[in-house]
Amino acid sequence: MNLRHLMAIGVAKTASRMSRLIGKQGQNLPGTIGLRLSPGILRDLSAQVKQHTVMVCGTNGKTTVNNLLADVTEQNGYQVVVNRTGANQRDGITGSFILASRGGKIKADLAFMESDEAWSRYTIRDLPVDLMIITNLFRDQLDRYGEIDTTVNFLLEAISHKPDMKLLVNGDDALCVALAEKSGRPYDTFGVEEPVLDHLADETREATYCPMCDQKLHYDFYHFSQLGHFRCSCGFQRPDIDYKITDVDLSDGLKFHVNGQAFAVPYRGFYNIYNMAAVIAAMDILDLRRDDLARQLNQFKPRAGRNQEFVIGNTRLILNLAKNPAGFNQNIQSLLGDDTAEKVLIGINDNEPDGRDVSWLWDVAVDRLKQTDVRDIITTGARGADMALRLKYDGIESHYVPQLTKAIDQLLADEPEVGYVLVNYTLLDTAYEYLTSLARRTQ
Incomplete structure (x- = not known):
C-alpha cells in the first residue's frame, strides 16, 4: 500500500466521520474523496479479498440479496466487505472498501457489492468479480436508462470485462436468460417450477417479445410481470433450471423447497422467494459453508422499509x-x-x-x-x-x-x-x- 493510498484513506475516513456527525450516512463521500486523491484505490483494496467477490445487479431485489449474502456468510465465520446501505455506484462501492480497511489493508474473505446496472460497466473493471448475480430485469427510471434494452447492453458491457466470471440469473426471466446466452459466459439459473399466484392480470411484461428473434413469446404460465415459463418458436426457451423452487406456500410467511431442501421465512411477498433462491444458489456455486442456512434465512431482517x-x-x-x-x-x-x-x-x-x-x-x-x-x-x-x-x-x-x-x-x-x-x-x-x-x- 503506497503512501498516496494511505493518505487518501485517512482523509476519506475523516470526512466520513464528520459527515455522520451531521446526520449523513457518509458512504459515497469517502469513495469520492478516495478516488479523487488516489484513482487506483478501489483496484488495490479489492485485490486483497482472499476468496470471492460477488457483484449483485438487477432491477428489484439486489439490496436484499446482497445484504442477505453478507449476513449469512458472516454468521458462518467469514470476514466480509459489503455495501449494505445501497450506495451502489463507483463512489459508494469504493467507500465501502475504504471504510472496511485497517491501515490500508482489507482483511476479508469475501466481498459482496450491489451495483447500479448503468455503473456496473465502469466499477467492475476495478473489482476481481468471479460471480455476477442478476435478479431480474424490469423497467426502471425511464428518464435515466431509457428502454430495457439499454440496461441489458450496460450489463453485457460489464460482463465483457471479466472473461472468467460466472453468471447466476433468474431463469424465469427471458431477458436474464437471453443476456446470459448472449454473453457467452457459463451461467446457472434459479426459478419456480409450478404456478403459484391465482390473481393474474395484464401487467407490464418487458419480454412479451422474444429477446432473441423479436417474435411473440408463448408462456405456459406467468408468475408476475414477465417472469414465468416461456418459449419461442425460434427455439429460445426457459432453460432446465439448476436451482429449482418447488412446493411454494404463501399462507403463513414463505415456505418453499430449493432442490428438495425445505426453507421457511417469516416475511411476505412471493418475489422474496427469488431473492432467497439467489442466495441459496450463490452459496452453493461458491462452495461456501451453509450447514445452518435454513435457520439463518429464517432469522434475516430485511433492510429498513422493505416489507x-x-x-x-x-x-x-x-x-x-x-x-x-x-x-x-x-x-x-x-x-x-x-x-x-x-x-x-x-x-x-x-x-x-x-x-x-x-x-x-x-x-x-x-x-x-x-x-x-x-x-x-x-x-x-x-x-x-x-x-x-x-x-x-x-x-x-x-x-x-x-x-x-x-x-x-x-x-x-x-x-x-x-x-x-x-x-x-x-x-x-x-x-x-x-x-x-x-x-x-x-x-
Missing part, C-alpha cells in the same frame, strides 16, 4: 418500496392476499433517485385494487396528484394529502386494523423514521 411491519396503537402498518411497475404490482398482489387490509397510502416523488419520469405509473395494474378489501386510498408526495389521476382513470377514488407525515396521520385516524404504506425511494426513509417514532410513542 417492514409497525404496530401503532391498534393498527398494524406494512411499509414497502414501490419504485417501478413490477414492484408496485407485487405490492398489489400482497394486498390481494391480505383480507385484513383496509387502507393504503401511496407516496410518489420525482427526485433524482426516483427518476423524473413517472409515466411508469400508467403501466401499473391498479385496477386490481378493486378486487381487494381496501376501503380508503390516500396519495402523497410531489407526484401524489399524478397517482390520484392514475387511480381515477381506472375508476378508483382516492384523496391527495401533499405532506407525507400528515398523510400517515390521516391513514391512522380511524384506527384501521391493517394499512399499507407504499412509497418510492426518496419517501422511504422519511416514512420509516416517522412510523418508527409513532410505534415507539404508542408502545
Whole structure:
C-alpha cells in the first residue's frame, strides 16, 4: 500500500466521520474523496479479498440479496466487505472498501457489492468479480436508462470485462436468460417450477417479445410481470433450471423447497422467494459453508422499509418500496392476499433517485385494487396528484394529502386494523423514521 493510498484513506475516513456527525450516512463521500486523491484505490483494496467477490445487479431485489449474502456468510465465520446501505455506484462501492480497511489493508474473505446496472460497466473493471448475480430485469427510471434494452447492453458491457466470471440469473426471466446466452459466459439459473399466484392480470411484461428473434413469446404460465415459463418458436426457451423452487406456500410467511431442501421465512411477498433462491444458489456455486442456512434465512431482517411491519396503537402498518411497475404490482398482489387490509397510502416523488419520469405509473395494474378489501386510498408526495389521476382513470377514488407525515396521520385516524404504506425511494426513509417514532410513542 503506497503512501498516496494511505493518505487518501485517512482523509476519506475523516470526512466520513464528520459527515455522520451531521446526520449523513457518509458512504459515497469517502469513495469520492478516495478516488479523487488516489484513482487506483478501489483496484488495490479489492485485490486483497482472499476468496470471492460477488457483484449483485438487477432491477428489484439486489439490496436484499446482497445484504442477505453478507449476513449469512458472516454468521458462518467469514470476514466480509459489503455495501449494505445501497450506495451502489463507483463512489459508494469504493467507500465501502475504504471504510472496511485497517491501515490500508482489507482483511476479508469475501466481498459482496450491489451495483447500479448503468455503473456496473465502469466499477467492475476495478473489482476481481468471479460471480455476477442478476435478479431480474424490469423497467426502471425511464428518464435515466431509457428502454430495457439499454440496461441489458450496460450489463453485457460489464460482463465483457471479466472473461472468467460466472453468471447466476433468474431463469424465469427471458431477458436474464437471453443476456446470459448472449454473453457467452457459463451461467446457472434459479426459478419456480409450478404456478403459484391465482390473481393474474395484464401487467407490464418487458419480454412479451422474444429477446432473441423479436417474435411473440408463448408462456405456459406467468408468475408476475414477465417472469414465468416461456418459449419461442425460434427455439429460445426457459432453460432446465439448476436451482429449482418447488412446493411454494404463501399462507403463513414463505415456505418453499430449493432442490428438495425445505426453507421457511417469516416475511411476505412471493418475489422474496427469488431473492432467497439467489442466495441459496450463490452459496452453493461458491462452495461456501451453509450447514445452518435454513435457520439463518429464517432469522434475516430485511433492510429498513422493505416489507417492514409497525404496530401503532391498534393498527398494524406494512411499509414497502414501490419504485417501478413490477414492484408496485407485487405490492398489489400482497394486498390481494391480505383480507385484513383496509387502507393504503401511496407516496410518489420525482427526485433524482426516483427518476423524473413517472409515466411508469400508467403501466401499473391498479385496477386490481378493486378486487381487494381496501376501503380508503390516500396519495402523497410531489407526484401524489399524478397517482390520484392514475387511480381515477381506472375508476378508483382516492384523496391527495401533499405532506407525507400528515398523510400517515390521516391513514391512522380511524384506527384501521391493517394499512399499507407504499412509497418510492426518496419517501422511504422519511416514512420509516416517522412510523418508527409513532410505534415507539404508542408502545
